[in-house]
Amino acid sequence: ELKVEQNPLFLSMQEGKNYTIYCNYSTTSDRLYWYRQDPGKSLESLFVLLSNGAVKQEGRLMASLDTKARLSTLHITAAVHDLSATYFCAFHLGGATNKLIFGTGTLLAVQP
């Protein structure tokens, strides 16, 4: 079964704290994506990870990929309220398809 499990599904954290969101996917993939969705808005691409050991950082967010463990993480450093959103990971099904399999999302609420 093709699936993506994100953990946790809901995360409430205080400003200034660090935390990690985990994304496990069920089959070999050559690409892993992270998206952000603000309430009532569309999905915005954050990161694309293309190889084992890939790490990308943008501001307070850092994403990494371990293809052998089929695991990606999104680490939040010194959270601020503006990071409150739902974060989705998705993996590329591979081959000739452009199909992505999305996780259920992690709702992040950063409290002042």
Add this chain to the structure above:
Amino acid sequence: DAGVIQSPRHEVTEMGQEVTLRCKPISGHNSLFWYRQTMMRGLELLIYFNNNVPIDDSGMPEDRFSAKMPNASFSTLKIQPSEPRDSAVYFCASTSLAGNTQYFGPGTRLTVL
């Protein structure tokens, strides 16, 4: 670039009516995707096209749903007849065949009464 364009942004209709959602992908993108998002089921891929050809429609819930892509710059998703359980946000996304990222449109919020 204007990004992926969807219309209408909001649609309220009554059960049994026909609904047509429209999407204009990013110019130069060869793949187009229709997704549906609900609280209960999350984000679901309904159908996707490569070079205007439907490749995978396994996510289309039933025969009431149909999608077309008559040319590279336009796609429609039609629901006929609509039912209250079709209420959701419908997103269109596009990517180039060689690209790494799907770019999402703003979505259409559909409410079927």
